[in-house]
Amino acid sequence: MGRLKVELCGIEMDNPILPASGTFGYGYEFADNYDINILGTLAFKTTTRDPRFGNPTPRIAETASGMLNAIGLQNPGVDNVIKNEIPKLKEVFHKPIMANVSGFSIEEYVEVCKKLDKEEQVGWFEVNISCPNVTGGGMHFGTDPDMAETVTREIKKVTTKPVIIKLSPNVTDIVAIAKAVERGGADAISLINTLVGMRIDIKKRKPVLKNKTGGLSGPAIFPVAVRMVYQVYEAVNIPIIGLGGVSSAEDVIEMMLAGATAVEIGAANFADPFICKKIIEELPALLDELKVENIKDIIGGAH
């Protein structure tokens, strides 16, 4: 098993695979299906300061090779996450977790991180500055390099845990944003969040989603994600978590060759709830086939 190990910001992971935030609930929902301790880690659903219902339904639309979602950061708020969700997750998962956080102001980001910083099991913060489905928060911080840098710097002041900034692909220059968060003190970068898209119901002549637009995920965005990971790898000196349409062990290798140290599995969990397990089980044989001894040796291997 040792050959799948990677290190992310000083924390060792048994393998580079983690379910992406928003596609795995708080983890315990999956524990009836399989032992989730086989995962490298998991990123739980984005947490904000206050409870959020999210957007009106329909929140989901299917696309060719993917889907649109406009959930709108539904979550019970950080206090309830600490009180109710993390304890349930603790019972079934015994590794450091990635706490995904978001906000509508810098103060909110800081407050949420401060509270979660006290949680022993939180290994990393993944800061969502890239949600396309809320107004005034999320992506608003991730499309302006100065804002991205400032939010990173302020969060770094209140935690000693590694801070990973999750970037939006909905920008003209991903490298500029990546460099900005590195300047702000980010310990790692994860990319990409979803791409803004729309579907229209041709009979109703209205957008399918009540929010009109949503975030595109699934295999349709995989090449975009690989390209951005590749570009950012050349421009920064901090580790990258690659995500966006990853659906197989081969995709994981491709993402790591582009420069990812760890890889998140997102929408693929919806099509197959057992996909993370399958990928982890398939990786050793794929490494054999590719004549690779340790998976960490291929990080950035395409450069």
Next chain:
Amino acid sequence: MLQGIFEIKKNRMIAKDIWQMDLYSEKELSLNPGQFVEIKLDGFYLRRPISVAYGDKHELVIIYKVVGKGTKVLSEMHDGKLDILYDLGNGYDLSLSGKKPLLIGGGVGVPPLYYLAKQLIDLKKEVTVILGFNKKEEVFYEEEFKELGCEVIVCTVDGSYGTKGFVTAPMSDLNYSYFYTCGPLPMLKAVYDGSSTEGQFSFEERMGCGYGVCMGCTTKVKGGYKRICKEGPILNKEEILWED
């Protein structure tokens, strides 16, 4: 949530655009009436949620309407195997039925009531069923409900078969202890307004995962919110909020 590979035994049209597929499961099933399954289809990213018309021992029956590309593909499959997630959703609570439960189904909302009726009859309840359709060509399962031992009233909107009008018309003349319903949203609302007892409603929503993690199907209820796929699709009358 459980996953299994099911073998297609039979797939046939039983009314206009309404298809019944009989499936065989290697593993033994024990599903609740009102639950649904999610079917993986080649060429489509998301699974198709479809209600369970019957699901016991090794037998799963689904009845679905061809409304889009996915269900069209499903209707063209006559053999082979399907990857299905099952045991999804809460299902109807039979313990509240009383002695004379009333079941009200509209169109493709009828199938889950069949499995429910079967279990209620097994519990020695006196079951009355109102089945509503737009027109004669769309009517299905009248005989099947009668064979179970239910009192059956069929309504069509255009009057081409059975009683003319909506399902709510015969409701007011009936004496029932409790009700269970499934059908299009306007019908559910009409049943809510026209019913004289407590009851349970089956709701539909577009889903991402179907097993409670994506938050795609969340709906507001009195005192909070629920995921239609997980804490639903069955909601109690007293918790429903009608919005829009």
